[in-house]
Amino acid sequence: TANIAAAVSGGYPVTGGFARSVVNFDAGAETPAAGAFTAVGILFAALLLTPLLHFLPKATLAATIIVAVLSLVDFSILKRTWGYSKVDFTAVSATILLTLGLGVEAGVSAGVLISIFLHLYKTSRPHVAEVGLVPGTQHFRN
Numbered sequence: 001t002a003n004i005a006a007a008v009s010g011g012y013p014v015t016g017g018f019a020r021s022v023v024n025f026d027a028g029a030e031t032p033a034a035g036a037f038t039a040v041g042i043l044f045a046a047l048l049l050t051p052l053l054h055f056l057p058k059a060t061l062a063a064t065i066i067v068a069v070l071s072l073v074d075f076s077i078l079k080r081t082w083g084y085s086k087v088d089f090t091a092v093s094a095t096i097l098l099t100l101g102l103g104v105e106a107g108v109s110a111g112v113l114i115s116i117f118l119h120l121y122k123t124s125r126p127h128v129a130e131v132g133l134v135p136g137t138q139h140f141r142n
Contacts, residue, residue: 012032022068022069022071022072023038023068024038026068026071077092078092078093087118088118091111091114091115091118092111094110094111094114095107095108095110095111095114098110098111099111129142130142
């Protein structure tokens with residue numbers, strides 16, 4: 001239905017989920033035709049490989065998805081955030097830990113609330129410059 005709505009409204013067709021998009025990106029896909037080829041591949045896999053995949057443990061299937069999505073995770077942002085702002089680093093770390101500990105919904109919700117609180121706190125206490133004339137000069141200083 002999403003692709004029909006995109007066709008009627010002039011939008012771009014939807015090609016798949018996040019993990020499948022990562023696989024297409026890693027494979028070098030550059031056109032919407034990659035979605036069609038992926039769909040055909042999934043169709044054949046569903047028809048022919050389902051009896052074999054039935055006995056795979058869920059952990060193995062989860063590991064396959066993790067390997068596909070891991071290329072999108074950028075841990076260097078933690079180092080950059082630490083160097084830029086310790087408070088923002090704390091917010092990012094709290095979001096990551098809460099997501100891992102309590103689940104995605106609780107972690108992301110907490111991250112949004114922490115970010116809103118930090119934004120309100122920082123903007124409610126702006127830097128105030130009290131400018132005055134330096135005695136004996138024509139210069140103004142804070």
